[in-house]
Amino acid sequence: MKRIVLSGMIGIFLFSCGFQQASDSEMSPVAELYKQLKSVGTNGVLYGHQDDLAYGVTWAYEEGRSDTKETAGDYPALFGWELGGIELGHSLNLDSVPFNKMREFVIKGHEMGAVITFSWHPYSAVDTTKSSWDNDARVVKHIIPGGSHHEAFKQQLDRVAAFFSSLKTNEGQQAPFIFRPWHEMDGGWFWWGSKLCTPQEFKTLFRFTVEYLKNEKGLDFLTAYSPDNRFSSEEEYLTWYPGDDIVDVIGMDNYGDFRKGSVKVEAATKKLEIVVSYANKTEKIAAFTESGLNTVTDDKWFTEKLGPSFLNSELASGIAYVMLWRNADSTHFFTSYPGHSSQENFKAFTANGKIWLLEDWNNFKKK
Numbered sequence: 001m002k003r004i005v006l007s008g009m010i011g012i013f014l015f016s017c018g019f020q021q022a023s024d025s026e027m028s029p030v031a032e033l034y035k036q037l038k039s040v041g042t043n044g045v046l047y048g049h050q051d052d053l054a055y056g057v058t059w060a061y062e063e064g065r066s067d068t069k070e071t072a073g074d075y076p077a078l079f080g081w082e083l084g085g086i087e088l089g090h091s092l093n094l095d096s097v098p099f100n101k102m103r104e105f106v107i108k109g110h111e112m113g114a115v116i117t118f119s120w121h122p123y124s125a126v127d128t129t130k131s132s133w134d135n136d137a138r139v140v141k142h143i144i145p146g147g148s149h150h151e152a153f154k155q156q157l158d159r160v161a162a163f164f165s166s167l168k169t170n171e172g173q174q175a176p177f178i179f180r181p182w183h184e185m186d187g188g189w190f191w192w193g194s195k196l197c198t199p200q201e202f203k204t205l206f207r208f209t210v211e212y213l214k215n216e217k218g219l220d221f222l223t224a225y226s227p228d229n230r231f232s233s234e235e236e237y238l239t240w241y242p243g244d245d246i247v248d249v250i251g252m253d254n255y256g257d258f259r260k261g262s263v264k265v266e267a268a269t270k271k272l273e274i275v276v277s278y279a280n281k282t283e284k285i286a287a288f289t290e291s292g293l294n295t296v297t298d299d300k301w302f303t304e305k306l307g308p309s310f311l312n313s314e315l316a317s318g319i320a321y322v323m324l325w326r327n328a329d330s331t332h333f334f335t336s337y338p339g340h341s342s343q344e345n346f347k348a349f350t351a352n353g354k355i356w357l358l359e360d361w362n363n364f365k366k367k
């Protein structure tokens with residue numbers, strides 16, 4: 001990895017010019033990440049896992065551990081982390097991960113060569129006792145510019161920005177990452193979801209969030225747009241889309257098409273094809289930003305459901321990565337772990353040459 005730090009202004013300039021135009025020697029770490037992920041194409045799919053280095057089903061905060069590594073033999077190629085709680089100045093996130101530890105894991109993951117992505121389930125800036133899932137009041141219209149709680153929302157973003165700015169290596173290099181705010185907006189379970197804001201309000205919120213962090217706070221990162229699976233056409237997919245000028249990763253979260261008893265692998269494939277087709281058209285990165293089967297109730301799930309959803313289609317296999325959700329405890333885990341009855345199947349899935357763990361990804365980058 002090249003470690004060339006450009007000033008914020010030059011970074012913004014390169015960003016607005018499009019990454020492709022910069023030559024390698026002048027590329028920022030974020031531009032380089034974009035280029036690397038874009039070059040994945042149909043060669044492979046990075047395997048990612050939320051909170052992988054922090055805890056697994058049977059352990060927590062034990063140096064070097066990872067349910068992925070202990071099951072499949074290597075770390076994930078992508079690590080997901082969650083910011084919820086940072087906006088209130090909490091020292092632990094909403095899943096009890098200390099932000100100080102998270103920072104260490106992010107830097108470690110980056111130095112290992114992995115891709116880093118952040119989700120964010122913020123508390124409401126209108127009523128900070130309300131979590132992301134308190135969907136009984138309109139929040140979005142009050143926090144966008146002109147809204148009654150816009151200043152309070154900016155203070156929340158200031159805390160997010162301070163954390164992002166602190167993600168620096170010992171040499172002072174900012175670790176590049178993908179920020180994936182306001183996800184699953186097409187569902188009705190979050191206060192930024194389809195029940196409680198209009199597409200226009202949503203787009204204003206999304207744009208303000210990204211532009212404030214970049215333009216006011218001088219941050220540089222890739223941005224992911226990630227609706228849930230409730231679309232069947234490109235037009236529907238783009239209902240909440242804030243614009244090609246601020247989105248880099250064209251994503252989808254999808255648990256619904258993988259539920260035991262009502263699995264719809266082909267439907268999932270069609271949606272991924274819409275995602276990849278739009279990303280290809282706009283020169284962006286396509287990704288399967290979240291999935292998993294809670295408590296992995298199907299021992300063959302990885303090779304018979306998840307894998308085929310993208311590997312069975314040349315177009316859908318153009319996603320750069322797939323990220324599975326966290327392994328919190330024995331009642332809330334979304335991928336395999338050592339000793340679980342799905343472990344052999346998970347090994348077989350990750351042994352497929354198209355599914356890349358960390359070493360596969362690092363080898364690809366060397367080529």
Ligand code: BMA
Pocket residue numbers: 082084094095121325326
């Ligand atoms: C959800 C669940 C919750 C968690 C939240 C944010 O899907 O895993 O337990 O608090 O994500 O990470």
